[in-house]
Structure formats: structure tokens, C-alpha cells
Amino acid sequence: MLDERNALVADVRRFNRFYTRTVGLLDETLTQSAFTLTEARVLFELGHRSNPASAEIAGERGFLAGAFRLENGPAASEISRQLRVDAAYLTRILRKFAGKGLTEARTDPADRRRRVLSLTSRGEAALARLQAAADRDTARLIESVPDDRLHELRSALRKAGELLGDRTRDSSEVTLRPHRVGDVGWVVQRQAQLYAEEYGWTIEFEAMLAEIGADFIRNFVPGRDFCWIAERGGEPVGAVFLVHQ
Incomplete structure (x- = not known):
């Protein structure tokens, strides 16, 4: 069993090298944009976690969010933990984003000691451009996959994510x-x-x-x-x- 795990480690590292080389991220720049890979990940995280519907937030926070139309984005510490980014490095990224008018911070109505982050309209536009560029790059990446094997690739990606602990998809349906x-x-x-x-x-x-x-x-x-x-x-x-x- 140990030999199989060691072989799997080698396979994962080999795939990571292949994928990194294929998508062209060795220079830490995503799709020739102004953002580094880590900055892009932070931007994506802010975009995906900002402004959830108040009905999906339990208790007092959800009520206040709906009543006052307040942002319910993540705190910096939550992003640092989710993305496993050093807190000091993340602070520099967020300061850069704020300086460019991409993000804003507000006081959490349910806990005034807590500051939550969200994208501004300029930040949302930057994220949309980045997402479109990433989609185009990914579409080119899978161009060589025959139509009759697309389902096989999707299933393999889902299964790999599931086995490695990805809980972002609802697999109950x-x-x-x-x-x-x-x-x-x-x-x-x-x-x-x-x-x-x-x-x-x-x-x-x-x-x-x-x-x-x-x-x-x-x-x-x-x-x-x-x-x-x-x-x-x-x-x-x-x-x-x-x-x-």
C-alpha cells in the first residue's frame, strides 16, 4: 500500500508539472493579465463569496443583511485560511486592490469588530474580464478532446476533486x-x-x-x-x- 501511495505521489506531481506547463502559469501570470496567479485567486474568491443572498445566511446576520442590504463578503482571515495565503502577503494584495478601487471593506452589522470585504463595480468588471480570459484559455486547452470523450474528462475531474476532498460541488442531486x-x-x-x-x-x-x-x-x-x-x-x-x- 505504501508503494502505491508513493507511486500516486509521483503521478500527481507529474500531472501538476504537465498542467502547469500546459496552461502557461510558470511565470506566475494568469492569461497575460495585470494580476499574478495569487492575486487572481484572491479576486475570484472575493467574487464568489461576496453578496450571498440573505436568505442563505442564518440568524441575525441574514436578517440584517436583508433589511439593510449590506454586503456579507468574507473577512481577510477567511480568505487567508481558504486559499492558504500568508496573512501579510494577503494584506499587501488587498491594499493594492483597494488602491485601484477594486475592493472595499465594511463593518459586519452582526459583529462590529469584524470587517468584511467585497468587490466594487470596478472590481466586478475586472473579475469578469479575468474570468472571460480564463474561459477562453481553458476552451483552447480542451480543443483536442474529442466530443465523445468530453463526458469522460468531466467525470474524471469530478472524481479527482471528490477523492481529494473538494466539497464545493453539491453531489447529492x-x-x-x-x-x-x-x-x-x-x-x-x-x-x-x-x-x-x-x-x-x-x-x-x-x-x-x-x-x-x-x-x-x-x-x-x-x-x-x-x-x-x-x-x-x-x-x-x-x-x-x-x-x-
């Missing part, structure tokens, strides 16, 4: 979609594994499942027969078949 190439094979694989693990069934059961799956594919008539795949967080978690007898 389950969606249904029609089956596509490869889904019936996945159902056969998962059923065979499940019954082997829980009931000790042998590979002969997998052979029977494969025959049933092949029969469904060969005799499938759109509009008469159906297969839906349930997904959560972009990953298949179940299936429903409805066939004409």
Missing part, C-alpha cells in the same frame, strides 16, 4: 439520462461485482448478465424499450431497464 454506448457494459460489470462481493456468486453469473445485456442491445427498439442511467456528481450510480415482452 441524482439525475436520469438515456443510456449511451458503454452503459450496458457498465451495468453488467457493476452487477457482477456486487453479487460476487455480497453473495459470492461466480463468473458464470457475469456471463449470464453479459448475454442479457447483449440481447437488450441487439433487440433494442427506440420508443419501445428504455434504459435510464442514474448519475450523481456526474458518475453512474444505478440503472433502470424497461423492455417490451
